[in-house]
Amino acid sequence: QSVLTQPPSVSAAPGQKVTISCSGSSSNIGNNFVSWYQQLPGTAPRLLIYENYERPSGIPDRFSGSKSGTTATLDITGLQTGDEADYYCVAWSSSLSAWVFGGGTKVTVL
Amino acid sequence: QPQLQESGPGLVKPSETLSLTCTVSGVSISSGAYYWGWIRQPPGKGLEWIGSIYYDGATQYNPSLKSRVTISMDTSKSQFSLNLMSVTAADTAVYFCARQGFSSWYYWGQGTLVTVSS
Numbered sequence: 001q002s003v004l005t006q007p008p009s010v011s012a013a014p015g016q017k018v019t020i021s022c023s024g025s026s027s028n029i030g031n032n033f034v035s036w037y038q039q040l041p042g043t044a045p046r047l048l049i050y051e052n053y054e055r056p057s058g059i060p061d062r063f064s065g066s067k068s069g070t071t072a073t074l075d076i077t078g079l080q081t082g083d084e085a086d087y088y089c090v091a092w093s094s095s096l097s098a099w100v101f102g103g104g105t106k107v108t109v110l
Numbered sequence: 111q112p113q114l115q116e117s118g119p120g121l122v123k124p125s126e127t128l129s130l131t132c133t134v135s136g137v138s139i140s141s142g143a144y145y146w147g148w149i150r151q152p153p154g155k156g157l158e159w160i161g162s163i164y165y166d167g168a169t170q171y172n173p174s175l176k177s178r179v180t181i182s183m184d185t186s187k188s189q190f191s192l193n194l195m196s197v198t199a200a201d202t203a204v205y206f207c208a209r210q211g212f213s214s215w216y217y218w219g220q221g222t223l224v225t226v227s228s
Contacts, residue, residue, distance in 0.1 A: 002156060032213070033212075033213035033214070035213060035214035035215070037157075037215070043220075044206055044208075044218035044219065044220055044221050045157065045206075045215070045218060046218075047214055047215060047216050050211070050213055050214035050216075051213050051214070056216065088156065088157055090157075090214070090215070092213070096173060097170065097173070098159060098170075098172050098173055099159035099162075099172075099210075100159070101156055101157045101158065101159065102156070103156045104156045104157070
């Protein structure tokens with residue numbers, strides 16, 4: 001059971017939008033930054049979003065992040081087949097003194 | 111930009127110690143401002159933070175693994191290492207090393223699969 005809760009899967013047709021939620025508490029998401037990672041099969045995770053909504057250079061603006069209270073959200077617009085991957089949210093937990101991950105969300109492009 | 115590469119045995123026997131090394135190139139691991147850490151992923155499952163080490167040797171460990179984990183650093187070799195004691199099949203996973211910034215993990219190694227089996 002992960003500390004941060006994500007839906008196991010989401011799907012949409014090419015060109016459409018998907019939204020992935022990440023629910024936590026005041027000890028993690030509520031008072032700390034959230035980052036998002038994309039993991040293609042057999043590869044290491046890739047940072048997509050840091051500090052809730054910032055994008056590293058090279059990450060398309062089709063990927064956007066936001067946070068409200070104890071829930072963070074990753075939006076992917078203009079969905080492409082190459083976006084099929086697992087997506088993870090991460091935050092520091094002040095109560096656990098540990099980095100905590102969401103359980104991951106599998107994005108399927110229909 | 112930094113490049114990270116994990117190395118170590120791919121097979122460890124139950125009750126023994128899992129030892130991995132991450133070799134960093136392209137930057138100095140003693141330059142400060144970053145933690146260097148280990149994250150693992152059991153087959154078909156999600157990611158789990160194991161622990162991190164700062165350039166000055168300060169460490170942070172996942173409370174669930176703290177009693178079995180030691181992370182150390184050899185700046186002369188630009189390496190940091192993971193020791194996980196008393197392993198069981200539940201420790202079978204792909205182990206990643208990564209650089210931890212203020213709030214995120216930007217640079218990752220490719221990962222190495224470690225199987226615990228007799």
